Amino acid sequence: MRRRIFSTRTLQVGILILLIVSATQVLWWMMDQFRRTEGLRQRLTELYTEDVTAGIELQRLGVDQVTLEKLFPQLTVNSEGEVVVRPESLESLEEDRARWLNQYGWEGAFFLIVLVASMTAVWRALHQESLLRRRQQNFIAAVSHELKSPLASLQLSAETLNLRELSRERVLELAVRMTADLERMKDMIRNILDTSRLEQPKVELRSEAVPLALAVTYVVEELDNRAQRAGTKIEVDIGPELEIRVDPVAVQTVLRNLLDNSLKAVETRGGGKIRIGANRDPQWTHLSVSDDGVGFFAEDSERLFEKFYRPGDEMLRAGSGQGLGLYIVKRLVELQDGRVTAHSEGAGRGAEFVVSWPNSRGEAI
Amino acid sequence: MNETSGSVEAARILVVEDELHLAQGLAENLEAEGHRPEIVSDGATALKRIVTGNYDLVILDVMLPELDGLAVCEQARAQGIMTPILFLTAKGGVDDRIRGLEAGGDDYLEKPFHLRELLLRTQAILQRWKWYRGDLPLDSVIRFGDNEFDSRTFEGRSWDGCLQTLTQKEAMILKALAERDGSVVSRDDLLEKVWGYEVFPSTRTIDNFILRLRRRFEPEPEHPRYFHTVRGVGYRFTSEGDET
Numbered sequence: 001m002r003r004r005i006f007s008t009r010t011l012q013v014g015i016l017i018l019l020i021v022s023a024t025q026v027l028w029w030m031m032d033q034f035r036r037t038e039g040l041r042q043r044l045t046e047l048y049t050e051d052v053t054a055g056i057e058l059q060r061l062g063v064d065q066v067t068l069e070k071l072f073p074q075l076t077v078n079s080e081g082e083v084v085v086r087p088e089s090l091e092s093l094e095e096d097r098a099r100w101l102n103q104y105g106w107e108g109a110f111f112l113i114v115l116v117a118s119m120t121a122v123w124r125a126l127h128q129e130s131l132l133r134r135r136q137q138n139f140i141a142a143v144s145h146e147l148k149s150p151l152a153s154l155q156l157s158a159e160t161l162n163l164r165e166l167s168r169e170r171v172l173e174l175a176v177r178m179t180a181d182l183e184r185m186k187d188m189i190r191n192i193l194d195t196s197r198l199e200q201p202k203v204e205l206r207s208e209a210v211p212l213a214l215a216v217t218y219v220v221e222e223l224d225n226r227a228q229r230a231g232t233k234i235e236v237d238i239g240p241e242l243e244i245r246v247d248p249v250a251v252q253t254v255l256r257n258l259l260d261n262s263l264k265a266v267e268t269r270g271g272g273k274i275r276i277g278a279n280r281d282p283q284w285t286h287l288s289v290s291d292d293g294v295g296f297f298a299e300d301s302e303r304l305f306e307k308f309y310r311p312g313d314e315m316l317r318a319g320s321g322q323g324l325g326l327y328i329v330k331r332l333v334e335l336q337d338g339r340v341t342a343h344s345e346g347a348g349r350g351a352e353f354v355v356s357w358p359n360s361r362g363e364a365i
Numbered sequence: 366m367n368e369t370s371g372s373v374e375a376a377r378i379l380v381v382e383d384e385l386h387l388a389q390g391l392a393e394n395l396e397a398e399g400h401r402p403e404i405v406s407d408g409a410t411a412l413k414r415i416v417t418g419n420y421d422l423v424i425l426d427v428m429l430p431e432l433d434g435l436a437v438c439e440q441a442r443a444q445g446i447m448t449p450i451l452f453l454t455a456k457g458g459v460d461d462r463i464r465g466l467e468a469g470g471d472d473y474l475e476k477p478f479h480l481r482e483l484l485l486r487t488q489a490i491l492q493r494w495k496w497y498r499g500d501l502p503l504d505s506v507i508r509f510g511d512n513e514f515d516s517r518t519f520e521g522r523s524w525d526g527c528l529q530t531l532t533q534k535e536a537m538i539l540k541a542l543a544e545r546d547g548s549v550v551s552r553d554d555l556l557e558k559v560w561g562y563e564v565f566p567s568t569r570t571i572d573n574f575i576l577r578l579r580r581r582f583e584p585e586p587e588h589p590r591y592f593h594t595v596r597g598v599g600y601r602f603t604s605e606g607d608e609t
Contacts, residue, residue, distance in 0.1 A: 151476075
């Protein structure tokens with residue numbers, strides 16, 4: 001395949017430079033026109049003054065007013081017998097000047113506005129692209145780490161099985177370990193696929209009555225083994241009457257990712273407690289997932305939900321993840337008119353995530 | 366359990382890895398080889414243990430919570446800890462490998478790795494270390510001209526009275542050369558003895574280490590008396606000191 005001669009980025013930078021040059025030129029052209037208009041007016045005024053001098057001279061030589069006005073149509077003799085420039089001529093001179101200035105001003109301003117708007121558009125595109133590129137690099141680093149860690153562990157387990165004579169017990173231990181590694185890879189691939197599905201212009205979501213307690217129990221059971229291994233206790237306190245109207249598969253994904261996020265936060269600290277509760281007010285049904293894990297800084301509370309965002313330094317990995325889980329949560333919740341917020345007292349002081357679904361969706365049925 | 370290779374004395378090995386499964390798998394295999402592994406899962410604790418504990422080898426993950434592996438290595442080296450370090454990481458680019466070695470690492474293995482390769486590399490490092498530490502004669506001090514160097518403490522004094530603290534590699538090269546005082550040691554011999562495996566792209570690296578040794582100990586580094594280059598072959602060390 002032939003290499004493209006210009007990358008999009010080079011092209012954009014080139015266009016930006018062209019636009020800047022054009023804008024400078026328009027500006028220069030405007031100033032030049034203003035100067036020329038001013039010069040022209042001055043030149044005409046001078047000419048008129050010379051005409052007046054000539055008129056006075058002719059008057060003194062005895063040329064009558066009619067002949068004078070025929071020779072110099074822009075001159076007249078006023079009531080005091082003095083030769084002066086006709087007021088109409090002066091006015092029309094001023095009018096012409098104003099018209100020219102107006103014309104150049106409007107034309108120039110129009111082009112300038114168009115150029116500046118284009119520059120802003122190109123600049124923003126460039127800026128957004130570089131932001132995205134940086135995030136994607138982080139994402140690739142995170143994904144390769146996330147993929148390679150369970151892969152390395154799997155390979156190690158498989159080769160250990162191959163290399164050594166192991167007791168039945170140890171073989172089972174390794175099998176459990178390998179299953180957990182496979183689960184982790186599966187979750188990650190699922191998240192990546194979910195993300196690309198959520199990027200589609202139209203996401204199909206159903207709307208069904210889902211008992212919240214049931215959905216939560218289901219996900220908690222799914223993750224309970226992992227929680228126990230990490231020495232983490234999950235407490236659920238949700239009234240059986242609470243129902244939300246959402247896509248049942250999407251809400252599973254939301255809950256799984258929230259719980260996975262909390263589990264990671266407490267796993268990093270070697271275990272802890274996760275509490276899941278729910279309540280309803282006249283407008284919303286709120287579900288809160290709180291943990292006593294690593295927490296986060298207040299300034300991160302919004303960015304946590306951004307795609308590929310992972311708090312902290314890529315080298316100082318506080319726990320695993322690709323920065324997709326909470327993005328998926330936010331997207332799925334907002335697609336069904338809900339909202340999600342995160343709160344933490346600070347690093348090391350736990351965190352609370354609250355998802356709120358509107359009740360009106362439920363009443364509309 | 367079977368051992369994969371010839372017997373090496375039980376070594377104390379610190380496994381620094383935040384992925385629990387990987388750490389456990391490594392520890393179990395090292396144990397099966399007859400070593401005594403210990404697991405640590407974050408950088409700060411690792412540094413404390415490396416500085417206070419007397420380990421024969423550290424297997425160090427690069428991406429770690431709190432303090433990354435490269436920083437752990439650099440800080441340990443800065444405190445004069447010469448324990449060999451084998452880096453283990455998901456990042457396997459040439460730049461990353463060079464950064465690891467510059468930080469003072471001895472070897473670098475990319476995840477996912479082969480168990481046998483890891484065990485062989487571990488063993489190679491332990492053997493090199495044993496060669497360096499193990500059969501030292503009673504007098505561990507190497508003297509040449511007005512220079513002297515104690516291979517046990519890595520410290521020496523150069524002809525101008527300056528205190529010289531050598532890096533582990535510099536010390537190993539000096540020892541390898543001094544062991545064969547007066548005869549030529551090829552670059553390949555040095556590579557094998559000091560680095561063991563081909564972690565460096567070329568033998569040029571050794572040339573740079575020799576330059577560093579000359580700058581430390583030669584009164585006139587441009588006209589060496591102790592560290593001679595033998596064109597096309599390698600190096601010759603003469604404790605007597607002579608003109609090339």
